[in-house]
Amino acid sequence: MHSSLKVLVVGSAISLLSAATVAAAEYNFKLHHFLGATSPSHTETIEPWARAVEAASGGKVSIEIFPSMSLGGRPPELVGQARDGVVDIIWTVNGYTPGVFPRTEVFELPFVHTNNPGATNLAMAELFDAELRDEYKGLEVMFLHVHGGNGLHTVDTPVHAPADVKGLKIRTPSRTGAWTIEALGASAAAMPVPALPQALATKAVDAAFVPWEIIPALKLQQQTKYQIEGADGVRFGTLVFQMSMNHERWSGLPDDVRQAFRAASDEKWLAHLGDVWAQTDTKGIAMAVEAGNTHIVLDQTQTDAFETALKPVIERWVEEANSAGIDGADLLSKAKAAIAKHGQ
Structure with a gap:
């Protein structure tokens, strides 16, 4: 049987089997x-x-x-x-x-x-x-x-401190992400992730908070030069x-x-x-590094500086939760405790 005919027959059989299922x-x-x-x-x-x-x-x-x-x-x-x-x-x-999901947002902070x-x-x-x-x-x-959590991908800006982010326009898909960006003195641009490559390529945004795993699918190594995360893989929310x-x-x-x-x-x-x-995060960052990008891992002192700069994000969420009738501090405490327990 000719090879192309074999492919056609096998493909038809799979389609029929799927339809039958x-x-x-x-x-x-x-x-x-x-x-x-x-x-x-x-x-x-x-x-x-x-x-x-x-x-x-x-x-x-x-x-x-x-x-x-x-x-x-x-x-x-x-x-x-x-x-x-x-x-x-x-x-x-x-x-x-x-x-719409304000309680669940606590886990994104x-x-x-x-x-x-x-x-x-x-x-x-x-x-x-x-x-x-x-x-x-x-x-x-x-x-x-x-x-895995939000790493920072930048088109051409190396970042080692909160001040390095100031003035950038950064993509985020969520309001907690927007609060994070605002707390760092940058401006937030909301968009679903499929729109990100073009936004980076045209410099409609200077950077994005997304995990490493999406790098291969969106070819982000082609639109960015730097990938930044905290000490021990700490990320800027999720x-x-x-x-x-x-x-x-x-x-x-x-x-x-x-x-x-x-x-x-x-x-x-x-x-x-x-x-x-x-x-998949590990594979994604490896692809970026292989393409010549710089993977910046902050030291603990630098990471602590970001934690200090981002405390207002957590305070803002607690305040908004309280105004919506949610005990924000209590839910925050429970979320942290549960994550710590399951992380052991």
């Missing part, structure tokens, strides 16, 4: 997200989780993934799409809908999350029912997680992501199907996810 499933779901199908988030988080749910369901569940907002809309609309039942499941950044995504994942799971669930009305959260289902859809599922979703979203998965994101 969907047809055989009793419960079919559409999962919508904003990143591309080759991004680490898709290949290392979203896809493995969906396949784990399907396996745990014994074939009752099929999850079809739609990356790159291919079902329409913009990234900030994903939470609304899930709440309204436009799609069944979404994976998104909480900060794309600012002010600089020097609350430092450098251990697994510990922060498990801390959020521990506090979810008692402290966070109320702000997810209309959604059934499968799991929350963070990335982002919370959610995998959530429309609550009405969830309510209509039988117990065994619900259990399949829960089994794929347990503590073992959250710890594994922390390791995955830490490893």
Whole structure:
């Protein structure tokens, strides 16, 4: 058989098998997200989780993934799409809908999350029912997680002290990120991460707070010269992501199907996810260094200077939480304690 014909036959067989799997499933779901199908988030988080749910369901569940907002809309609309039942499941950044998840924001604050995504994942799971669930009305959260943390990527500015950041225009996806930038005397530019490469290339922004893991997918080593982080991998805050289902859809599922979703979203998965994101960060920074970029790791004194400069961010969050009827200091204390416990 000619090789091209073999490829065609095999490809057709795989397509038919996939279609047959969907047809055989009793419960079919559409999962919508904003990143591309080759991004680490898709290949290392979203896809493995969906396949784990399907396996745990014994074939009752099929999850079809739609990356790159291919079902329409913009990234900030994903939470609304899930709440309204436009799609069944979404994976998104909480900060794309600012002010909607104020309790969960505590985990994004600089020097609350430092450098251990697994510990922060498990801390959020521990506090979810008692402290966070109320702000997810209309959604059934499968799991929350963070990335490795925000490193600072600059187009052409080396940074060793808070004063080096002053006056820069810096991309952020969240309001806590914007507060961090403002506290450093810089100006914040809000945008979803897919828009970042062009913004850096045209110097619409001078820098960005994003983790190292996204470097390969967005080719950030081509638009930046410097990657900066604190001592021992300390980062300048992080982002919370959610995998959530429309609550009405969830309510209509039988117990065994619900259990399949829960089994794929347990503590073992959250710890594994922390390791995955830490490893992809390592690969990302290695790519930047190999391309000739400078990886600046601040010493402890320099890192402490950033912590001092960013204390107003934490104070601002506590004050805003209190004004919204949330005991900000208490939740902050609980979040730090839970992260410390799971980081041991």
